[in-house]
Amino acid sequence: MDPIKYLFEKPALMGRLARWLLLLAEFNIVYITQKSIKGSVIAEHLSTHPVVDTRPLNDIFLDEDVVSIEVEDEVGIWKTFFDGAANHKDCGAGVLLITPERLNMPMAYRLDFECTNNMVEYKACLMGLKAAISIGVKRLEVYGDSSIVIYQVQGKWKTKEEKLKPYQGCVESLMKQFTEITFDYFQRDNNRFVDALATLASMVDFGPGEQIQPFIIDRRDHPSHQGFVNALTVDGRPWFAHIVDFIREGKYPADATQGDKRFLRRYATQFILHEDILYKRSFDGVQLVCVDEDQSQTILEQVHQGICGPHMNACMLAKKILHLGYFWNTLEADCIEFVKKCHQCQIFSIHIHVPPTELHTLSSPWPFSTWGIDVNGKINPKASNGHEFVLEAIEYFTKWVETQSYAKLTAAKVAKFLQEHIIC
Template sequence: MYFDGAANIYGNGLGAVLTSPEGRQFPLTIKLGFDCTNNMAEYEACLNGLQVAVTLGIKELDVFGDFALVIYQATGEWQTKDSKLIPYQKYLTQLINKFDKVRFHHLSRDKNQFADALATLAIMVKLDCGIHVQPIRIETKINLAYCLNVENEMKIHPWFHDIKIYVKSREYPLEAMENDKKTIRRMAMNFFLSGDVLYKRTFDGILLWCVDSGDARKILEEVHEGICGTHANGHTMAKQFQRHGYFWLTIERDCIEDVKKCHKCQVYANRVHAPPQPLHNLVTP
């Protein structure tokens, strides 16, 4: 069992994680509705975690915490002199006697991050009293779910594949409905095919090269934060791409989303001095 308590200006909370020998985890997070010191919050975390372990019928338990006071007072190496903590230690002794074997271990804070995060979550999140939240499932992924928010495409065909085929041979996709065919015909009027390259024709007759998601990702990365990147805003980037002769359907939206996800843009951008709440209209007599 890993436990941790938290007490700050936002409130008091605790977090504990019970891990079975098979690796199953049972997280526990509680927001304390009374004032307490940090020492009391740590004891609350340990005691509530032990209570759950007793309820689950656990007989042997290893307890890990990053707060030395609770760990060494539980093992008897340190004495309890604070009057607020004496009842906690007595109740802790009663809970320990309900197990066949309990071992307490002190570990560094960086190895107790999950319990610490649960305690912080209990303080920061505002929920109605007694509400039950399903356990959070945490996964590790090595592949990006998106890349700069460029629309996902099929691995075989780019987004302009149907338009290109229609312009070239006047053929529709096999699964296309009548409305789909009308849409393809309408969109194809603004495209021009030269050899194997498809161009988007603008209202003033300029041809823009249609790029797929792979090329769009490279262009976004290079223009925004590459060697010559200026970290321009989304609208400016979209205009730059079109001036350089590139086009894809979601160009403006992707540029705006890319800027929102750029860390440097968020840190060094000019702050807009806007009021935290809408201003009230003042009615003058």
């Protein structure tokens, strides 16, 4: 007997069983009897869907003696970009290898023999393949901006120039040393780094036994003196605090280098300190008051969109502020950003209606020599007579216009229109 079934289906329970049922009632438990599967159903299903197979049944698992299988990690795909440069000075080839871990390996070669531009592209491709083979790369993706090299290697184009056939044969022989290799065309605008390497190799002069070591390309988004004149200091002082300290006491910032000190001495000669107010010398002789960040924002708002603000452009806004006698070191950049963010300027600015394509002038030597024809429709809603199309013809010299409306426009009606309104 199933005790759970007995507990939930017995109409009257006494003692401890009643207390158990009362405690289980709060969980909304419903007992459902599991249906039994009859063996005849399985037999009928197998007889209805027979399997036609003459192979003997074998209940022995394949490779049951193998306990575990170790799957080797798949080697990542390397990428190489190549480009060649042939100019009036010499020829150069640039190659960039990129590892699966996104590590860049740039290489540049100088070619001291005469060759055409296509030969330089092939040579750059060969150098990239040889560099990958020397490292032991087996899976490689090759990208280049030379359509001739890429499509000839892919077999889409035939090689007709005799000078390029040996290079193509060498590339095809090197391709056999890779387990997987693909060639894809890359736009020149996206291949600028390798193009710069090839141009650099062709323009730099060095001896036959010399080799230029790799160089580092870094980015600087601000001038070296920005910490002293172009931004607020760490302690919240305005941008001209170091200039005031130098003019008043001859004191330099604590972390200033020799270059920063030299720049500060030269830059401070353009300012005048009078009664704790710093003025900037201008070319027209007017002394400009130096303002801090909060004051500059107020000046921008009042001059651009104040009571008499005409919502001028960034150049006129900067000139207007200088004419009023105010100055801060990022004046022009702040004016450009302020005008870009002005909501009214974005809505009511003057839009230049320039056509997307170049317009060509159509000249007519004498009247009724050149006509232009166009069709307008379907017009919705229809006219009172049910017409939906309008056929128009205009003469370019006199601007004479002929029009006719139609319910259904066909070639016969267009020919009749031309005969009645233009030819005759």
